[in-house]
Amino acid sequence: MITYRNKTYKIGICCSSENYKNALEFDYVELPMTEIMQWDINQLENAKKTIKNILIANKLFSSNMQLIGNNVNEEKIMKYAQEAILKANYLGIKIIVFGSGRSRSYSCDHSKIAALKQLMFFICKIADFAKQNKILIAIEPLARETSNILNTLQESYDFIENCNHSSVKLMGDVYHMKKVGDNPKDLLKYKKHLLHFHLCTSERGLPGTIGENEIEYFDGLRVIDSVRTISIEANLTGSEDYSSALNYLKKITQGGQKL
Secondary structure, eight states: EEETEEEEEEEEEEEGGGGGGGGGGGSSSEHHHHHHHTHHHHHHHHHHHHHSSEEEEEOOOOOTTSSSSSTOOOOHHHHHHHHHHHHHHHOOEEEEOOHHHHHHOOOSOHHHHHHHHHHHHHHHHHHHHHHHHOEEEOOOOOOTTTTTSOHHHHHHHHHHHHHOOOTTTEEEEEHHHHHOOOOGGGGGGGTTTEEEEEOOOOOOOOOTOOOTTTTHHHHHTTOTTTTOOEEEEEOOOOOOHHHHHHHHHHHHHHTSSSS
């Protein structure tokens, strides 16, 4: 755990179950839901016994499952989502991150208004089932090269306001924030719905590997009490020293500024 200016966070890392052994010093791991969905009951039981504190999952939908369009299979989507939520609940997961850029993107023959309406329909139905299982869905704004919908914190916040569902929340990701120009000083504007956060460098590397000011994000989150989990999400091969990033964050937060 890390404490910065009297606020304590659990620090996790996004990784696969295969690389879990490199994440033992973290408070939790954030696993891809697309991996979990491939597990049978024996693999689920084994993961529950051997992987410490799988608190969060990301990548809810695989890239070949389309949520927006004229030929969307509602029954298939909901069956998949319900199975994902049940598996997440079994593992003790409390938050599922909804990024899934390709799944939520829409084609040029579909209007943005229609796309938002269709996406909201599915998110609310999924959130209804998630609520029954005491799981929150965190909408992740994505850079425009990753998805053509819900790109900024403001756009995603407005979408959540219109959803008006207690189990639909907002999260921030440093990489995507930088891509679309979201400023960490503005995080307070989204306090009502902000729940979770992803941290990395602008190159999707581990914090501390290049000279960037990560502390400004801790400053932005400091007065948002609902955000108590921060996951490092970097492009990892499994050979990296994950603990170096954790130690770096501990150093900069202890000092109150970037070293």
